[in-house]
Amino acid sequence: MRTQMATEAGRTTAPSEDRALVGPNLLAVLDGVTAKPENGCEHGVGWFADQLAAEILRVAHLAPAEALAKAVEQAAELHAGTCDLDHPDSPSVAIAVVQIKDDVLRYLVLGDATxxxxxxxxxxxVSDTKTQRTAGAKAADVEHALTGEIALQDVRRVALLSDGAARAVDLFNLFDWRQAxxxxxxxxxxxxxxKMRAVEKEDAKAVDWPRQKISDDATVVYLDR
Structure with a gap:
């Protein structure tokens, strides 16, 4: 199996809040939710994404939903003493996870990752663009994740994308998913x-493709068997 990763910040003036993981049996893309000025947390969204990513790798032997729930609990403990984790705008991430174990591919999506x-x-x-649930300070949020499994022998290739990368297909219609x-x-x-950045630059005022962010952080993990 061959795994490739690509990531690029949406702006040159700010670091990306996307994170990508490629472990022995697990792939993941984490997309930090843009923080509001007052969010009850003294840490940045990037910090939270880093901590959550590290915890997910630590428990990657567990099924994706269980691993994410435990990772959320552990990441929350790291700043529970300094931050208001009950604040509705506390740092969180949309996340896509793929685990390959026991000849089965298991996936999890929470939020608008794909x-x-x-x-x-x-x-x-698989993407959840309707409920907009994300992984933050409460492990219970993981209950809203979309999950499933597929026999590994039937899998040809897999891609995990943050919404800033998925817009190449679901917003700009540059390709369909098979072409992508x-x-x-x-x-x-x-x-x-x-190719997506080229379109964003051509439509720098968001006239042809109305969108909240002219250019967003974009991350892709691609696996080809």
């Missing part, structure tokens, strides 16, 4: 981001 699985029978696209996977197979996930 998992795309190309199998021998179908193309499965073909592009990444041929040129790597960085080419998808490159």
């Amino acid at each position: 998992v795309v699985v190309d199998t021998r029978q179908e193309l499965r696209v 996977l073909e592009l990444m197979a041929a040129n790597g996930p960085d080419d998808l981001i490159r």
Whole structure:
């Protein structure tokens, strides 16, 4: 199996709040939710994403939902003594996780991150753009995640994307998902981001494609079997 990763900040004036994980049996993309000025936390969203990512790797042997719940609990403990974790705008992330274990691919999506699985029978696209639940200070939020599993022998390739990268397909319509996977197979996930950035620059005032962020942090993890 071959795994490739690409990530790029949405602005040159601020660091990306996306994070990507590639572990022995686990892939993940974390997309930090843009912080409001008053969020009850003295740490940045990037800090929270870093802590959560580290905790997820530590418990990567567990099933994705259980691993994320434990990781949320542990990350919360790291700043419970200094920050108001009950604040509604406390740092959080949208997250996509894929675990490969025991000849099964298991996936989890919480928030507007995306998992795309190309199998021998179908193309499965998983994202939650309606409820906008994210992983923050409460492990109970993980109960709202979309989860599933697929026999590994049926899987051809997989992509995990933050919403800033998925907009290449679901906002700009540069490709459909199958074409996006073909592009990444041929040129790597960085080419998808490159082509999307070109469109963003052409529509710098968000006229042709109305959007809240002219350019967003974009991260892709791509696995090809």
